[in-house]
Amino acid sequence: MGSVIGSAGLAGCEWLRYDYNPTLIAQDRPESFTMWRYRQLLPIGDGPVRYPVPIGGTPLLPAPALRQTLGMPHLWLKDETRNPSASNKDRATALVLEDGLRRHIDTITTASTGNAAVATAVGAAAAGIRAVIFVSTDCQPDKLALMTQAGAWVFQVRHGYPAAVDLSRTAAHTFGWLDRNTGANPLTIEAKKTVAFEVWEQLGRQPPDVMITPVGDGPTLVALDKGFTELVHCGLATRQPRLIGIQAEHCQPLVRAWHGTPAQPAHLDPTATIADGIAVVRPAIGNAVLDAIHRSGGALTAVSDDALLSAVATLASRAGVGAEPAGAAALAGLEIAVEHGLADPAETVALLITGREMKANKATTRPDRMAIVETLDEVERFLAGDC
Amino acid sequence: MGSVIGSAGLAGCEWLRYDYNPTLIAQDRPESFTMWRYRQLLPIGDGPVRYPVPIGGTPLLPAPALRQTLGMPHLWLKDETRNPSASNKDRATALVLEDGLRRHIDTITTASTGNAAVATAVGAAAAGIRAVIFVSTDCQPDKLALMTQAGAWVFQVRHGYPAAVDLSRTAAHTFGWLDRNTGANPLTIEAKKTVAFEVWEQLGRQPPDVMITPVGDGPTLVALDKGFTELVHCGLATRQPRLIGIQAEHCQPLVRAWHGTPAQPAHLDPTATIADGIAVVRPAIGNAVLDAIHRSGGALTAVSDDALLSAVATLASRAGVGAEPAGAAALAGLEIAVEHGLADPAETVALLITGREMKANKATTRPDRMAIVETLDEVERFLAGDC
CATH class of the missing domain: 3.40.50.1100 (Rossmann fold)
Structure with a gap:
């Protein structure tokens, strides 16, 4: 236990004192418990994990x-x-992005209306990879704010969620992007x-x-x-x-x-x-x-x-x-x-x-990162303005 | 690295296979990195940590x-x-509650309009301790929802935040509750x-x-x-x-x-x-x-x-x-x-x-847990209905 040997008032605070010596903090280095602990059962190669945020190891x-x-x-x-x-979506996002960082792929895409889209936007921002997200036009403004605040490009697809999935998967195939769509990627x-x-x-x-x-x-x-x-x-x-x-x-x-x-x-x-x-x-x-x-x-x-x-x-x-x-x-x-x-x-x-919703921060949604589209051509033209 | 030795289609999923053997998962037990690592420099006694949620060890x-x-x-x-x-408020809340669990104190109180109040409500729920929170009458509805959803008792104090602090500290002193007010508790x-x-x-x-x-x-x-x-x-x-x-x-x-x-x-x-x-x-x-x-x-x-x-x-x-x-x-x-x-x-x-705001979940705010008060007597009478 901590051996408090005294207490002093310091500029109005009560300040506890201990019998200070180097053994009071353990010598071993604290290790984060993360999902990379199981990398022998994950399809990633040797070498350090590139993804820069600890994931998993939840209580x-x-x-x-x-x-x-x-x-x-x-x-x-x-x-x-x-x-x-x-949410647990972060695990999938992190492994897909780790794969992308190793293969030097600069864009990840998914269609989603919920936590997977937010996880993808946030995870891509951490990894320094571009996120291109397809949603239906009825996607909640709060979610759009979270995605664009994280710097993602968000395309609202007029013909609904199935059309959004189609566009995202076609884009991944056509442009060689990372495909984070549910069921599409074994990772x-x-x-x-x-x-x-x-x-x-x-x-x-x-x-x-x-x-x-x-x-x-x-x-x-x-x-x-x-x-x-x-x-x-x-x-x-x-x-x-x-x-x-x-x-x-x-x-x-x-x-x-x-x-x-x-x-x-x-x-x-x-x-x-x-x-x-x-x-x-x-x-x-x-x-x-x-x-x-x-x-x-x-x-x-x-x-x-x-x-x-x-x-x-x-x-x-x-x-x-x-x-x-x-x-x-x-x-x-x-x-x-x-x-x-x-x-x-x-x-x-x-x-x-499995998760909870994040609250959008007070920073503004970025309308310059959003467009309503129907075709891959429109997506390509819109993103070209990005270069 | 993970040695994938094959891939099979299983009911429509791609299913990666490895060269399975017991050495693929490390023998050592994964340890959570939490703030209790530093308990030799914290004023808590020996014996297991009672607080049931890992805190700290943030990346x-x-x-x-x-x-x-x-x-x-x-x-x-x-x-x-x-x-x-x-938010970082969880650390302070957890140590105050750990102290309370060891001393069998059944109530924690604080005055706050923000993250400290939410941290106290949520932390007390995890510990099975009653939280009594004092806020000013202009506290945001979202925060009230979070606090009452976590089962806290919330008192809105008419004369503003300083009066809320006074009531909370007087209540702690009078009833022997844990005092989580900023600056009041060295913990x-x-x-x-x-x-x-x-x-x-x-x-x-x-x-x-x-x-x-x-x-x-x-x-x-x-x-x-x-x-x-x-x-x-x-x-x-x-x-x-x-x-x-x-x-x-x-x-x-x-x-x-x-x-x-x-x-x-x-x-x-x-x-x-x-x-x-x-x-x-x-x-x-x-x-x-x-x-x-x-x-x-x-x-x-x-x-x-x-x-x-x-x-x-x-x-x-x-x-x-x-x-x-x-x-x-x-x-x-x-x-x-x-x-x-x-x-x-x-x-x-x-x-x-230091933190972000939590989003209130869709479950309803509990009006039965809230009252507008001016005096400690009113607080006591309201809580008596709780027995």
Whole structure:
């Protein structure tokens, strides 16, 4: 412990004094715990990591007050809101950019309306790489502010999100840019699987019994499956956790597919839920999600907006974790999972808290970085003004 | 490096395969780098740390793109936005709460209109301790939402911020609550001094030549001074950095005092600047700030709101760091410091990026947790309904 040997008033402050000597600070160098710890299981070459911001190594919180409230003594929160842009998207962005820095590629592109776009803009700024982001014309002004403040070029695509994805992927292919689109680049899953490695290490080299995660396009859950499966392949674990995926009631294509029941229009309305981060009508890698859940012995279930809001409030007031509704979906789904016997309160259950929204800073949005486009030609002409 | 030995299509995903074996993940247990590393220089007893969320151990970023822009090859950003509630206030909150957990005190109180109040609400929720926060009646709705979402009790005090401080401190004294008010509790400076220890270790056990930090009430700068001074007392450093404090032009009482020139009303208008986090007319420990800067051979200077907004934009676009205007003040002040010969571009200069605002989540503010009060009796009666 610290040996306080006195206290003095110094210009109006109370100033504690210790028995000062060099041994009071440990000799070893503190090491950041980041996702690069797992580089032997990432497809990057030797040599120093180029990406200049620590990513991953997020805490696995014991959340004692929440455990008490829920009567679940072995509940854990994997808090991905502690990443630089406050979501697990930062892992994928960082690995794609690391690859780009090694191959001297000067531009990264993605289509997204949410955290992935913000993560890409912010991550590219840190790496000194240009970000070109495609969004639909109804993208929130706050998100546009965050992206352009980070120096990204933002193209609003008139024909909506699928057209934005098409333009982004075509641009990546045509111009040789880094492709950060969900499901397009295997590096995004490689990066996100490090969450599984971290949880396993943080539990003392044991997988949890159950891991619960929000599911939109699918990469987060599929990456967890890959990570836990690879631990088994490495001989470092003998089993993997049951994976439980959570979707919003108003947009639950994979839950319907899992139960083999046809989805009604009320099940496929992404604008009807507050969980915009996981409201995806046609998940990019939905089949891989179903496959992973089947192999892990898990399940898929849907939660109401009320349950999501309640989960946001509970995370804030019982664990001090600020999550957006989609980011809190694992906690919303936990109650249903316990009710339906998918998880037992005595088991070791890890909830993946995927992220929260960042607040746009007071600096102005940069209209000079934005344009409404329909074709790749327009994109090219607009960016040419950049040279 | 990772040895990818193949790639397979799996339910529509590209799935990289490695030469799996147990040596691919290091044997040592990853350790979180947190401020508790310095507990021999903190006034807490033996035994495990009770506070359940990792705090501190924030990155010291090399920010290569920013270095290039500024022509400063040895510039570093100490990124305190990576703390749980996105500011350096979390350190002070965590140490005060750790003390409370050890002494079984069930309530923490503070008066604040900004990040300290949010940090206190969020930190108390994590620790399972009640937070009672006093604000003036003009506190932003967003901040109120964050505090009440985290379960804090929030009292709006009619006679403004000084009256809020009085009520909070009287309540702490009367009821035996933890007092988290700026300048009231030596633990706040003890906690914040760990920033100095971290920067010194992250630079390879060397202090920087210069460290620049925003200054409002003063504890952040005074704590840096204490930390760097203690390293000298321990025989672990031979000198301390020159400390440069930055205030906003519209609210610069300490800059005026430093230059020995009387402050005009235009220098003391906290509502006139966007840097609300450091806009303090009567700094709680102003004399200690002047003393620390004098001893370190540093200086104090003021920056315009335009310079603050420009610094916010530059941090976002050249380093991927999202800061609020007050949090970016060190970068705004850097240019002036170089111009005036207070820092040389070839020196090792560390900028303390103190924080950013959190976004309130979509969950509702809880009006049942708020009341407008004038006296301690009213506070007591309101809280009695809580039992």
